[in-house]
Amino acid sequence: MAFLDLDGLRCHVQRLAPSDGRPPAATAVLVHGLLTDSLASYYFTLAPALAAAGLEVLMYDQRGHGRSERPPTGYRLEQFVDDLGTLLDRSRPAGPVHLLGNSFGGTVSFGLAAERPDEVCSILAIESEPASPAWAAKLDDILRRAEAQLRHEETLAWVTQRHGAHTARLARSAGRLLAGTTLARDIPASLLPTEAELRAIRCPVLAVYGTESDLAEQADLLDELLPSCRSCFVPGQEHSVLVEAPDTVLELTLSWLREQGTELRGPAAGELCPGRYAGRFADRIIHTRESVR
Template identity: 80%
Template structure:
């Protein structure tokens, strides 16, 4: 476990890398989603296998989440993007990196690519979308509802009964985050990238959706918006693709990294090689 100070924010960072002493095949930064998510969702799914394939993996708890500091304010999208940019400047050298974003983590990745395109080799976005006025309005409704519901003990009791104690603990932590910070008001008030800035993103993008997710309907729009975007769909899944189908997401990630020049190695590399053709 390590902590990085970024302008007064104590950022919890985990770093996994190749164990064979050879230079990394690529650098991947894994970005988690809002409220109930943390770097743990990547640590227990993609990260170890990526490191075993020769990838330098950086993960961190986004502001307000996990073991990272929880300031009372400062939760606009641009604040999250500033954190990512600062992390890259401190820990990832000068070259471009691959960004793997789950849900809101993908939104942060798209925004960094719009701001600093030379820093981004590619984006793999799982159940995610770029920030837009429609995105801000949707998040406003979701966060306002969550702020009310997660403060209600009867709601938390229902979550525990229906989804288990672990999910209930995550929901309770999310409720504390919303109650103790300005996040629910800051996110909808974020400074959004313009459509022209998004259209200027030229790095390759793989958008992964669950077939049963509401976001799957945006695939054609995103492919039209981003000139190098391609979509793939995980059958039978809703929004929690990473948690519910981690093996599939890992296989897609390895194949995508190989396709874009990462010389993967070890047993996992064979999986990426086998699937690479199916992504073309």
């Protein structure tokens, strides 16, 4: 276990080197979502296979989450973006940097790409969207309802019965985060990037959605907003695509990294045929949509 000081924030970081001991072909920076998420969602899904494919893998618990410090205030989006930028400055990742963001982690990744376009080679956003006034209003509603509901034992008992003890533990931790910090009020009050700043993001973007997710409806908007964006859809999945369909997300990720010029190695690299989403998992995704201008 390692910790870095990110301008006063004690941040839990995990770093995986390529499994074969050779220099990394590139770096994958894995950014998790809000409340019930942590770097563990990547550690037990994508991270080991990406290291086996020859990448350096950089994961961290965002402020207030996992084993990172939980300050009482300071949870606006721009502070999460600054944390990611400082992490890259402190870590000095090897080779091109590819950001993989799950849910809110994708929003943070878009924010960094808008601020530091020369440092981000590509973004793979899983069930995510860039920050906007509509995003802030939606998060305001979600966080206020979560703050009100997760303080009640009957809610946690319902979560245990419906989703199991592990999910209930995550929900209880999320309730403590909301009760002990200003996160629920800070996120909606974030300094949002302008549409012009988002349109200036030039790196390639792959947006992955579950077909049953509400976010899938915004695919056309995102494809129109970003200069080089492709959307793809995992059938039968809702918001938890990463943990519910990790093999499909992994294969999409490996194919995407290869398409960006990353020379993958090891057993995972040989599982996919060259080309865009070809091979044995083609029947597990719906066609992609691409917008390149």
